[in-house]
Amino acid sequence: xxxxxxxxxxxxxxxxxxxxxxxxxxxxxxxxxxxxxxxxxxxxxxxxxxxxxxxxxxxxxxxxxxxxxxxxxxxxxxxxxxxxxxxxxxxxxxxxxxxxxxxxxxxxxxxxxxxxxxxxxxxxxxxxxxxxxxxxxxxxxxxxxxxxxxxxxxxxxxxxxxxxxxxxxxxxxxxxxxxxxxxxxxxxxxxxxxxx
Amino acid sequence: xxxxxxxxxxxxxxxxxxxxxxxxxxxxxxxxxxxxxxxxxxxxxxxxxxxxxxxxxxxxxxxxxxxxxxxxxxxxxxxxxxxxxxxxxxxxxxxxxxxxxxxxxxxxxxxxxxxxxxxxxxxxxxxxxxxxxxxxxxxxxxxxxxxxxxxxxxxxxxxxxxxxxxxxxxxxxxxxxxxxxxxxxxxxxxxxxxxx
DNA sequence: TAGATTGTAGAACAATCGTTCTGAAAGAGG
DNA sequence: CCTCTTTCAGAACGATTGTTCTACAATCTA
Numbered sequence: 001x002x003x004x005x006x007x008x009x010x011x012x013x014x015x016x017x018x019x020x021x022x023x024x025x026x027x028x029x030x031x032x033x034x035x036x037x038x039x040x041x042x043x044x045x046x047x048x049x050x051x052x053x054x055x056x057x058x059x060x061x062x063x064x065x066x067x068x069x070x071x072x073x074x075x076x077x078x079x080x081x082x083x084x085x086x087x088x089x090x091x092x093x094x095x096x097x098x099x100x101x102x103x104x105x106x107x108x109x110x111x112x113x114x115x116x117x118x119x120x121x122x123x124x125x126x127x128x129x130x131x132x133x134x135x136x137x138x139x140x141x142x143x144x145x146x147x148x149x150x151x152x153x154x155x156x157x158x159x160x161x162x163x164x165x166x167x168x169x170x171x172x173x174x175x176x177x178x179x180x181x182x183x184x185x186x187x188x189x190x191x192x193x194x195x196x
Numbered sequence: 197x198x199x200x201x202x203x204x205x206x207x208x209x210x211x212x213x214x215x216x217x218x219x220x221x222x223x224x225x226x227x228x229x230x231x232x233x234x235x236x237x238x239x240x241x242x243x244x245x246x247x248x249x250x251x252x253x254x255x256x257x258x259x260x261x262x263x264x265x266x267x268x269x270x271x272x273x274x275x276x277x278x279x280x281x282x283x284x285x286x287x288x289x290x291x292x293x294x295x296x297x298x299x300x301x302x303x304x305x306x307x308x309x310x311x312x313x314x315x316x317x318x319x320x321x322x323x324x325x326x327x328x329x330x331x332x333x334x335x336x337x338x339x340x341x342x343x344x345x346x347x348x349x350x351x352x353x354x355x356x357x358x359x360x361x362x363x364x365x366x367x368x369x370x371x372x373x374x375x376x377x378x379x380x381x382x383x384x385x386x387x388x389x390x391x392x
Numbered sequence: 393t394a395g396a397t398t399g400t401a402g403a404a405c406a407a408t409c410g411t412t413c414t415g416a417a418a419g420a421g422g
Numbered sequence: 423c424c425t426c427t428t429t430c431a432g433a434a435c436g437a438t439t440g441t442t443c444t445a446c447a448a449t450c451t452a
Contacts, residue, residue, distance in 0.1 A: 024307070026223055040401070040402090158378050165361025168305060168360055178357060181353035185354035
């Protein structure tokens, strides 16, 4: 054998997520990609097939890292409801941290308009996170943290919609107040269904 | 003078909204545009300057027609709260009617990532609608339809976030249940603040 | 050291992009 | 009639697109 891989594929995918989120798919050219990823054309094509392949790989990597991080938070030991509150506040924090950028999922939803494979990956991310919310709420219900008549599925559906609404509108400059109130309302949904 | 305009500019802009929403900005070529709009290259450039000019004009037209239609509904005579319920249900109806397309505002938010002028127009649309929600709720408050301690601004912020969350996620195939529950939750926010 | 492999640098490719230009057909006013 | 003006059809423009190809440097194993 010979020369080992000198670039870290995962690290390249992380950079790719950043670039695509910032400039979109069609808005990012190959020269821009090679410059920002720090690899040359040929390496890009060898590793990912083509431009769309790179995008799809980046999207899957996003699921393995960012989406999974939220799921881990929801599943962390301790009070399920307190974990949920942490995740909800995290959406506002993300919006405040990189305003105008927004989460990669949103770019992917719009960009993959006509790509069934890409849309399927995004949809799986959204559904996984939604099920994460739901199972978190079911555990809270079992633990007696929620009123017995609380409806985890419906709550999860509503929370997911608000979550991505926040992520979308965070791309607009003057959204901080709006996002703050939306997070407060999400926390209120949880509070209202809390026991005692 | 001479030959009168043979194509209706407003009608062309309506078609342009459809095309751009379906294929995005970079994803739509000039030949596609001339085909779908039913006008030739030169007419397009004479009337709108260039491709981006057409997009911005279409975006403004969207504000004059679609956004304004929602505002008119909110301002219609009769019970403010009942009007608000109608508009909220309208978001679900829109999502059900053309699933996978989503409202033009969302395309514009993602597509205008790096175009300040375009982003400003979109932001104005979102803000106008939000103020429409808010003034509707203030009128409801004055009319005694809301509890005295209801907070129109916060309610409006939260409702806008959910509205666009719905519009975004409606692009995913399996979102109908999720959207239904989200609308129910939005109606619940209104209900919970309604006067006894 | 020899050879295989993995990377880089950059030329070259056909295709398509947005845009402009040319020339002519069509209808309204003088 | 003639003269504008609007629109059309389509050629042409340079620039850029995604992709492939060629040549070469680097680093591992045998």
